[in-house]
Amino acid sequence: MKNNSYLKGQTALLLVDPYNDFLSEGGKLWPLVEGIAKEVGLLDNLRAITAAARKAGIRIFIVPHHRWEPGDYESWAHPSPDQVAVGRKQVFAKGMWGGDWHPDFVPQAGDIIIKEHWAQNGFAGTDLDFQLKQHGVDKVIMTGMLANTCIEATGRYAMELGYHVTLVKDATAAFSADRMHAAHALNGPNFAHAILTTAELVALLPIE
Amino acid sequence: MKNNSYLKGQTALLLVDPYNDFLSEGGKLWPLVEGIAKEVGLLDNLRAITAAARKAGIRIFIVPHHRWEPGDYESWAHPSPDQVAVGRKQVFAKGMWGGDWHPDFVPQAGDIIIKEHWAQNGFAGTDLDFQLKQHGVDKVIMTGMLANTCIEATGRYAMELGYHVTLVKDATAAFSADRMHAAHALNGPNFAHAILTTAELVALLPIE
Amino acid sequence: MKNNSYLKGQTALLLVDPYNDFLSEGGKLWPLVEGIAKEVGLLDNLRAITAAARKAGIRIFIVPHHRWEPGDYESWAHPSPDQVAVGRKQVFAKGMWGGDWHPDFVPQAGDIIIKEHWAQNGFAGTDLDFQLKQHGVDKVIMTGMLANTCIEATGRYAMELGYHVTLVKDATAAFSADRMHAAHALNGPNFAHAILTTAELVALLPIE
Amino acid sequence: MKNNSYLKGQTALLLVDPYNDFLSEGGKLWPLVEGIAKEVGLLDNLRAITAAARKAGIRIFIVPHHRWEPGDYESWAHPSPDQVAVGRKQVFAKGMWGGDWHPDFVPQAGDIIIKEHWAQNGFAGTDLDFQLKQHGVDKVIMTGMLANTCIEATGRYAMELGYHVTLVKDATAAFSADRMHAAHALNGPNFAHAILTTAELVALLPIE
Numbered sequence: 001m002k003n004n005s006y007l008k009g010q011t012a013l014l015l016v017d018p019y020n021d022f023l024s025e026g027g028k029l030w031p032l033v034e035g036i037a038k039e040v041g042l043l044d045n046l047r048a049i050t051a052a053a054r055k056a057g058i059r060i061f062i063v064p065h066h067r068w069e070p071g072d073y074e075s076w077a078h079p080s081p082d083q084v085a086v087g088r089k090q091v092f093a094k095g096m097w098g099g100d101w102h103p104d105f106v107p108q109a110g111d112i113i114i115k116e117h118w119a120q121n122g123f124a125g126t127d128l129d130f131q132l133k134q135h136g137v138d139k140v141i142m143t144g145m146l147a148n149t150c151i152e153a154t155g156r157y158a159m160e161l162g163y164h165v166t167l168v169k170d171a172t173a174a175f176s177a178d179r180m181h182a183a184h185a186l187n188g189p190n191f192a193h194a195i196l197t198t199a200e201l202v203a204l205l206p207i208e
Numbered sequence: 209m210k211n212n213s214y215l216k217g218q219t220a221l222l223l224v225d226p227y228n229d230f231l232s233e234g235g236k237l238w239p240l241v242e243g244i245a246k247e248v249g250l251l252d253n254l255r256a257i258t259a260a261a262r263k264a265g266i267r268i269f270i271v272p273h274h275r276w277e278p279g280d281y282e283s284w285a286h287p288s289p290d291q292v293a294v295g296r297k298q299v300f301a302k303g304m305w306g307g308d309w310h311p312d313f314v315p316q317a318g319d320i321i322i323k324e325h326w327a328q329n330g331f332a333g334t335d336l337d338f339q340l341k342q343h344g345v346d347k348v349i350m351t352g353m354l355a356n357t358c359i360e361a362t363g364r365y366a367m368e369l370g371y372h373v374t375l376v377k378d379a380t381a382a383f384s385a386d387r388m389h390a391a392h393a394l395n396g397p398n399f400a401h402a403i404l405t406t407a408e409l410v411a412l413l414p415i416e
Numbered sequence: 417m418k419n420n421s422y423l424k425g426q427t428a429l430l431l432v433d434p435y436n437d438f439l440s441e442g443g444k445l446w447p448l449v450e451g452i453a454k455e456v457g458l459l460d461n462l463r464a465i466t467a468a469a470r471k472a473g474i475r476i477f478i479v480p481h482h483r484w485e486p487g488d489y490e491s492w493a494h495p496s497p498d499q500v501a502v503g504r505k506q507v508f509a510k511g512m513w514g515g516d517w518h519p520d521f522v523p524q525a526g527d528i529i530i531k532e533h534w535a536q537n538g539f540a541g542t543d544l545d546f547q548l549k550q551h552g553v554d555k556v557i558m559t560g561m562l563a564n565t566c567i568e569a570t571g572r573y574a575m576e577l578g579y580h581v582t583l584v585k586d587a588t589a590a591f592s593a594d595r596m597h598a599a600h601a602l603n604g605p606n607f608a609h610a611i612l613t614t615a616e617l618v619a620l621l622p623i624e
Numbered sequence: 625m626k627n628n629s630y631l632k633g634q635t636a637l638l639l640v641d642p643y644n645d646f647l648s649e650g651g652k653l654w655p656l657v658e659g660i661a662k663e664v665g666l667l668d669n670l671r672a673i674t675a676a677a678r679k680a681g682i683r684i685f686i687v688p689h690h691r692w693e694p695g696d697y698e699s700w701a702h703p704s705p706d707q708v709a710v711g712r713k714q715v716f717a718k719g720m721w722g723g724d725w726h727p728d729f730v731p732q733a734g735d736i737i738i739k740e741h742w743a744q745n746g747f748a749g750t751d752l753d754f755q756l757k758q759h760g761v762d763k764v765i766m767t768g769m770l771a772n773t774c775i776e777a778t779g780r781y782a783m784e785l786g787y788h789v790t791l792v793k794d795a796t797a798a799f800s801a802d803r804m805h806a807a808h809a810l811n812g813p814n815f816a817h818a819i820l821t822t823a824e825l826v827a828l829l830p831i832e
Contacts, residue, residue, distance in 0.1 A: 075736075077759065077760055078401060081397060081398060081399070081400070082398050110699075115750070118751060119368050119399070120398070120399065121368045124754070127742060130578045135700070135701065138285065138552070148395055149395075156328065161549060162286065162548075164285070178394060182386075186386060191289070191290065191328065193289070283551060285549075286550065323532075324531075333545075334542075334543075337541075341787070342491075342493050342786045343491060343492070344493055368754070369754060370756075371757070493786075496783050496814070496817070497813060497817070535783060535784050536780065536784070537784045555702075564810060565814050573781065575702075576743050576745045576748035576777070580701070580702040594806075595810050595811075597802075603772055603776070603803075603811075606705060606744070606772075607704055607706070607777075609705070
C-alpha cells in the first residue's frame with residue numbers, strides 16, 4: 001500500500017534541532033525537557049531511528065534552528081515571544097557548544113543540512129521544500145524537538161504543502177506532559193497521516 | 209507603543225471560516241462546537257469584534273475553507289485526515305446552506321475575500337499574504353474557527369511570515385475544552401504576540 | 417533516461433490562460449498576439465499537445481489568470497503595470513466571453529483547475545505547487561500565454577521550486593518577435609531543462 | 625506621492641551577488657560581463673547607490689547566491705542548466721576569493737545578509753521576504769547581477785509578493801546587450817513599478 005510504506009526513494013527522516021542545548025546534559029534547555037525525554041526514552045529512540053533510516057537507505061535531513069548571534073532580532077518589528085526568550089538566553093549560540101550538534105547526531109556524508117529556520121517551522125524561509133523535491137521525497141517522518149513547537153509547526157506545514165506526514169510520539173519531547181498530549185492526541189490527528197511509536201516505525205522501514 | 213496598538217492602516221481582522229456549518233444551528237459541525245461556543249459567547253463576541261473593527265476602519269479579511277465539491281481529494285496522493293473526514297461528511301458544500309456565510313458575517317463592501325484554503329492554514333495556497341501586503345498590513349487579529357486547527361495554523365504561520373499575531377481566546381471555539389487550553393495556554397504563548405479576550409481587544413481598537 | 421522522458425505519473429501539462437481574450441478572434445488581446453500566434457501555429461499546436469497529453473494519460477492543469485471584476489486593485493498599494501493595464505481594459509472579465517475558456521480548451525473531467533493568479537506567476541498565491549505534489553508531479557510542460565510573462569514567470573519559479581521545466585516555443589506567443597526570442601533564446605536556457613518544438617515534444621510523449 | 629518616493633523606513637536596497645567572481649578583475653564570470661559593466665559604469669554606479677542609500681538611512685539587504693561546495697547538486701533530480709554550469713566551473717566557491725565579497729561591497733554593520741539562494745530568485749528558499757517584513761519594507765530597489773537572471777527573477781517575484789519594485793538599468797549587467805534590452809525594455813515594464821538610471825534614483829533618495 002502506497003501510504004502505509006516508507007520506501008527509501010520517497011521518504012525523508014527529518015531531524016529537527018539536534019543541538020546540545022536541547023539534547024545534552026548541561027544544555028540550556030535540557031532541564032526543561034529532561035523529564036519527558038527520559039520518560040519516553042528520547043535519546044535511545046532517536047539513535048534507533050537514525051540507525052534504522054541509514055540502514056534502510058532513507059535520507060536524513062537535518063532541520064536546524066537559527067543559531068543565536070549578537071544583534072539578533074534587535075532591528076525587527078515583531079520578534080516572536082520565543083525569539084525574545086531565545087535571544088535573552090542566547091540559546092543555540094553560534095560557535096558555542098550549545099549550538100553544536102549532539103555528538104550522536106552529527107550530520108554524516110549524504111545527509112542534507114537545511115538552512116536554519118528563524119522560528120518553529122522548518123519550511124519557513126528555508127530550502128526544505130526545495131531539497132525534498134530535488135530528492136524525490138513525498139513522505140516525511142518528523143523527529144526531534146519540540147513536539148508542540150518546531151515538530152508540530154513543521155509537520156502541520158508539510159501537510160499543507162502536500163506531503164505525507166508521520167509523527168513519532170516517543171522520538172520527541174516537550175516542556176510538559178500536557179504539551180505532549182496536545183501534540184499527539186489533540187492536534188496531530190488533524191494533520192498527520194500516521195502517528196507511531198519508534199518501535200512501530202522501525203518495524204515498517206524497509207531493509208535495504 | 210508600536211506593538212501594543214492596532215492602527216487601522218496596519219491591522220487586519222482575519223475572520224476564518226464563518227460558515228453556517230460551523231456557526232449556525234443545523235450546521236454539520238455546530239453540534240461539535242456548540243458547547244464551547246456558548247460557554248465563551250462566541251457569536252456575540254464575533255459580532256462585537258467585527259462591529260468594532262468596521263467602526264475603527266480596520267479592514268476585514270475573510271479567510272474561507274475550501275467548499276466541498278464532488279470529486280474532491282479523489283485523485284490526491286495524500287489527503288489529510290481532516291480532508292478525508294470533510295469529504296465524507298461533505299462539510300462546507302459548495303452551493304449549499306452549510307457552505308454559505310453565517311448571516312451575521314456576510315462579507316460587506318470593502319472586505320477582502322481570500323482564496324479558499326484546502327486545509328488549515330489560511331496562507332497555504334492562497335493570496336492571503338499578498339493581499340495583506342497590498343493593504344499595508346503587518347498585524348493580524350485571528351478570529352473564527354477552530355482554535356486549534358485553522359486559527360492556530362494560520363496564526364503560527366503569520367508569525368513565521370513576520371506578522372504581529374493576536375489571538376482572541378473567546379472569539380473562537382473548538383471541539384473540547386482541552387483543545388482550547390492547548391491553543392491558548394500551551395501553544396499560543398510560543399508564537400502569538402498578544403492573547404486577549406474580546407473585551408480587552410475591543411478596548412484597544414482605535415476610535416476612527 | 418529519467419530526465420529525457422515524460423512519464424504520465426510524474427508529468428503535468430500546464431495550460432496557462434486559455435481565455436478567449438487571448439486566443440480567439442475578437443478577444444481583447446488577440447490583435448496583439450495574432451501575428452506571432454499565426455506564425456508559430458499556436459492554436460494548432462495547443463490542440464496537438466493537449467490531445468497528445470490526454471492520450472498519453474498526462475494530466476492537464478489549467479493555470480488561469482485572475483478574471484477582472486469591478487473594484488479590482490483599487491485598494492492596493494502597489495498594483496503592477498500589467499494590473500493597471502488589465503484593469504483599464506477589463507481583460508478576462510468575469511462572467512464575460514473574454515474571460516471564458518477558448519472553446520477548444522474547455523477543461524475536461526480529470527483536469528485540475530488551479531486557483532487564479534493575480535499577476536504572471538501561476539504559483540504565486542495559488543495552489544499550483546500543492547496540486548502538483550498531490551498528483552506526484554515533478555515535471556511540468558509549459559504551454560499557453562504569454563511566452564515572456566506568465567509562461568516565463570511560472571516556468572522560472574517551477575525551477576526554483578525544484579521541478580523539471582520544459583518550454584514549448586511554438587505553443588505560446590508574445591506581443592513581438594523579440595519577446596519570443598528573449599523568452600526562448602536569452603532567458604529560457606538559464607532555467608529550463610528542455611526547450612522543444614511541439615513536434616519534438618509530442619514525439620517524446622508516451623503512448624499509453 | 626507614496627509611490628514616487630523612497631522613504632527610509634519602507635525602502636530596501638537589494639544588492640544581489642556582489643561577489644568577486646562577478647565584479648572583480650580575475651573573477652570567473654567577469655570576462656562575460658566586463659563589456660556591459662564598463663559600458664554602463666556598473667561599479668561606479670553600485671558605489672554611488674550604496675553610498676547614497678547609507679546616507680539616506682535606507683537599509684541594504686545583501687542577497688547572495690549559493691557558494692559552491694564539493695558535492696553540490698550531485699544527488700539532485702533536476703539541477704537547472706545554470707546550476708550544472710556553476711558546478712562545473714565552481715563559481716562563487718565557498719572559502720575562495722571568487723566567492724568572497726567584492727572589497728567595495730563588503731557588508732557593513734546594519735546590513736542584512738539574506739540566506740543564500742540556490743538559483744536565480746533571491747526569495748526562493750530564503751528569508752528575504754521575512755526579513756523585509758521584519759524591517760517594515762514594502763519597496764525594493766534591485767541592484768547587482770545579472771540583469772536577466774537573478775535581478776529579473778527576484779524583481780518579478782517581489783512584485784508577485786506585493787512589493788513595489790524598482791529596476792536600475794545601469795546598476796546591473798548581463799552577458800550581452802540584447803539580454804540588457806530584454807530585461808529593461810521587454811520584460812521589466814510588465815512587472816516593475818519604476819525603471820530608472822542610477823542618477824535618477826539617487827536624485828529621488830531622501831537626504832536624512
